Amino acid sequence: MNAPVRTIASPAARPLGMPRARRAVIAVLALAVLALTLVSVAIGYAPFDVPAAFADLVAGRTTLPAMVLWELRVPRALLGSLVGFSLGLTGAAMQGYLRNPLADPGILGISSAAALGAVIVFYGGLAASLSLALPLGGIAGAGMAALLLNALAARGSSTLGLILAGVGLSSLAGALTALALNLSPNPYAALEIVFWLMGSLSDRSLDHVVLCLPLMLVGWGLMLSTGSALDALTLGEDTAASLGVGLVSVRLRLVTGAALAVGSGVAVSGAIGFVGLVVPHLMRPLVGARPGAGLLPSGLAGAVLVLAADIGVRLLATRPELKLGVVTALVGAPFLIVLLLRNRGRRA
Amino acid sequence: MSLDLNDVRVTLDGRTILTDIDLALERGRFVGLVGPNGAGKTTLLRVLTALVAPSRGGVTLEGQALSGMSREVRARRIAALFQGAGVGWPITVRQIVALGRLPHRRAFAGFSEADEAAVARAMARTDVGHLAGRTEPTLSSGERMRALLARALAVEAEWLLVDEPITALDPAHQLDAMALLRAASRDGTGVVAVLHDLALAARFCDRIVVLSDGRLVADASPEEAMTDALLARVFGVTAERGEAADGTRYLLPWARSGATTETSDDAIIPG
Numbered sequence: 244m245n246a247p248v249r250t251i252a253s254p255a256a257r258p259l260g261m262p263r264a265r266r267a268v269i270a271v272l273a274l275a276v277l278a279l280t281l282v283s284v285a286i287g288y289a290p291f292d293v294p295a296a297f298a299d300l301v302a303g304r305t306t307l308p309a310m311v312l313w314e315l316r317v318p319r320a321l322l323g324s325l326v327g328f329s330l331g332l333t334g335a336a337m338q339g340y341l342r343n344p345l346a347d348p349g350i351l352g353i354s355s356a357a358a359l360g361a362v363i364v365f366y367g368g369l370a371a372s373l374s375l376a377l378p379l380g381g382i383a384g385a386g387m388a389a390l391l392l393n394a395l396a397a398r399g400s401s402t403l404g405l406i407l408a409g410v411g412l413s414s415l416a417g418a419l420t421a422l423a424l425n426l427s428p429n430p431y432a433a434l435e436i437v438f439w440l441m442g443s444l445s446d447r448s449l450d451h452v453v454l455c456l457p458l459m460l461v462g463w464g465l466m467l468s469t470g471s472a473l474d475a476l477t478l479g480e481d482t483a484a485s486l487g488v489g490l491v492s493v494r495l496r497l498v499t500g501a502a503l504a505v506g507s508g509v510a511v512s513g514a515i516g517f518v519g520l521v522v523p524h525l526m527r528p529l530v531g532a533r534p535g536a537g538l539l540p541s542g543l544a545g546a547v548l549v550l551a552a553d554i555g556v557r558l559l560a561t562r563p564e565l566k567l568g569v570v571t572a573l574v575g576a577p578f579l580i581v582l583l584l585r586n587r588g589r590r591a
Numbered sequence: 592m593s594l595d596l597n598d599v600r601v602t603l604d605g606r607t608i609l610t611d612i613d614l615a616l617e618r619g620r621f622v623g624l625v626g627p628n629g630a631g632k633t634t635l636l637r638v639l640t641a642l643v644a645p646s647r648g649g650v651t652l653e654g655q656a657l658s659g660m661s662r663e664v665r666a667r668r669i670a671a672l673f674q675g676a677g678v679g680w681p682i683t684v685r686q687i688v689a690l691g692r693l694p695h696r697r698a699f700a701g702f703s704e705a706d707e708a709a710v711a712r713a714m715a716r717t718d719v720g721h722l723a724g725r726t727e728p729t730l731s732s733g734e735r736m737r738a739l740l741a742r743a744l745a746v747e748a749e750w751l752l753v754d755e756p757i758t759a760l761d762p763a764h765q766l767d768a769m770a771l772l773r774a775a776s777r778d779g780t781g782v783v784a785v786l787h788d789l790a791l792a793a794r795f796c797d798r799i800v801v802l803s804d805g806r807l808v809a810d811a812s813p814e815e816a817m818t819d820a821l822l823a824r825v826f827g828v829t830a831e832r833g834e835a836a837d838g839t840r841y842l843l844p845w846a847r848s849g850a851t852t853e854t855s856d857d858a859i860i861p862g
Binding site for chain 2: 339342471474475476477478479481482484485486487488489531532533534
């Protein structure tokens, strides 16, 4: 930011760079993610001496507390922030790209395809033999979806074609998932699939983190790179193109980025709904409606929300444990309704 | 200093939208592109911004093929304001105008002093300075149009192409917008505007290009282009002409020309 500081109050004279309010929001959210990650590590079902476990871990002593910390608590906290960031960022990117406040990370059918991939692995019985088979299946499903979406939408550059392709893909993946449940040889397998689909971060390992982290980082990079293009798309596709935005390149980056981030997120955690839909709406009053300005804050806020929900799940300690996707939907849906009702008068 | 269409033909979904278009546009002039609905005016504008690729012929900017230029270079040299381009999110007028600086910015870079200055100039010219902090849904359609025009001006390109810039404006702002476009052309910009208001086109433009059924049927000064015969044949109207108090000649579409029915209209399209 090399814009000079000016004292003129009129909005016309205010520098165009990142306003201080947005920087403050980003800083506060980043701190919140950090704090909640630490809280998430400290919270669990068994009473647990975190500093002692940490000391053991640093000293390289393979004590039980050190193993619980490293094998269970840390992965769970990390996955919460990674999956949350992916959902929030993808939600903001999709809403911006499609110019639709009701778009969510699942709108292109990537989540459904990832879920289908995991369900097929479940169904094939591979999950029992290899702990990472399930997420690998999910990632394969998301990858197929991205290829299919880009192929289906390749003819035109319009976002409408992409939405239609996504709706078709989503329905198909949903139908095939239902088919797998329908034909499930025993009810327990079906129940297990249903529970998995509800989304959870419990009993994940560092392997899950290692599997999804690189994919997510690439996906985040691709989506964050579209910020100014999303701003230009506010004025429609023709105007964006006349401003030098490569519409095909933007679509490719967004579809691939969403597939990598959300696909690997669903693959490791199941489907966690509403975060990607609600978070951009929460951020808009704070950072403005410019789509590019909402990307990073939405990612951070998504991480905050998922971490908080996952901490809540453990504090409530119901039996069986509440599924994360159930909690986010329970909190998110009423919240969204209130937001939409409040905004209706202003935007209609 | 010219933007040229050479033997351009555009075919979309098997339908010929434009054919045999030869047009040499020069900077420093205000060109009005007129013609009935469906004549191909918007498509011509889209060809000039490389949004539509001609199926035959090509566009050159100072002798260089438009299709061979990078998107960024093209965007810096040719600014366009399209019809019905709404604003998708409630962003402020200043943010809308600032989007015009996109072609000048590098990826992830902030706004430079030059960007700030260009945005301020564009907002001053379209008189939207007082609206800077207002968000899109609170603007009247005239205010929105002026904000969008400011966005196109903020590019500060050599060429400014606008599609129906005055349709949503009240008479005073229509006159302001036309005067603004003419002033922009006097500063050396090549201005091409799709217009439906023949009276304002005749009054403000240096040159009128008439399209009918995808063909170029006239290209001359307003007086020479918009003859009674052409108005009857292409638009199916007759015009009242006269001299205004300030001595300029005016033209006012006044009545349907009775003889021209739709069938005879089709019959006399020049080949």
